[in-house]
Amino acid sequence: MSLRKTLPIHPGRWLAIALALLLAGCQMQPPEPPDEDKAAIDRMLGLLDERLDVAPLVAQSKWNSGAPIEAPEREAQILDQVAEDAEAAGVDEDFARRFFEKQFEASKQIQRRLHHQWLQEGRSTFADPPDLAEEVRPVLDRLTPQLIDSLADIQRIAAVEGSGRYLERRAAELVQDDFDGEPRNVSIQPLLERLAR
Numbered sequence: 001m002s003l004r005k006t007l008p009i010h011p012g013r014w015l016a017i018a019l020a021l022l023l024a025g026c027q028m029q030p031p032e033p034p035d036e037d038k039a040a041i042d043r044m045l046g047l048l049d050e051r052l053d054v055a056p057l058v059a060q061s062k063w064n065s066g067a068p069i070e071a072p073e074r075e076a077q078i079l080d081q082v083a084e085d086a087e088a089a090g091v092d093e094d095f096a097r098r099f100f101e102k103q104f105e106a107s108k109q110i111q112r113r114l115h116h117q118w119l120q121e122g123r124s125t126f127a128d129p130p131d132l133a134e135e136v137r138p139v140l141d142r143l144t145p146q147l148i149d150s151l152a153d154i155q156r157i158a159a160v161e162g163s164g165r166y167l168e169r170r171a172a173e174l175v176q177d178d179f180d181g182e183p184r185n186v187s188i189q190p191l192l193e194r195l196a197r
């Protein structure tokens, strides 16, 4: 028996079947945020990457000075500024605080891992370390208001379907993956908690 007899589908029907399959395929694609929201997410990830890049400089400076990695008074000072800037930008204060606490945690993670590594290597002091107060902290201080502006964007698009999934995917491309990507995961965690999947 020929195939044509067992499956008597009129040629015109194939088009309808192909169209139906195409439509089903489209519906199965997870939703993507609009381009403008994607750009806002990319901007945030770029800033997070810049902030993480500062941590090794802090680590060098503290390796030489022997200052502790944990600097609670400095964190408190940043958080005071954050509370003020967040209010002005219409960003939820608890969200902003949690976000920055995670950035401190990510930075400390990098610093601890580097100090551990240098200790194992028996490293001496660095010949020309950056000055923490004069050179390094000002870089972080310049990033703080930019991050707050970016948090305002994140807050605005929080309910956009697919925004969390997009951020997770792009973080792997735009944010450094040093130390097995653990600091990166810590830094994006408060954003993933906020954004819709």
Ligand SMILES: O=C(O)C(=O)C[C@]1(C(=O)O)C=C[C@@H](O)C=C1
Residues within 6 Å of the ligand: 058, 069, 070, 071, 072, 074, 075, 078, 103, 104, 105, 107, 108, 137, 140
């Ligand atoms: O400024 C420092 O001393 C840092 O180590 C940087 C930083 C930060 O990420 O802003 C991280 C940990 C400290 O507890 C305080 C601040």
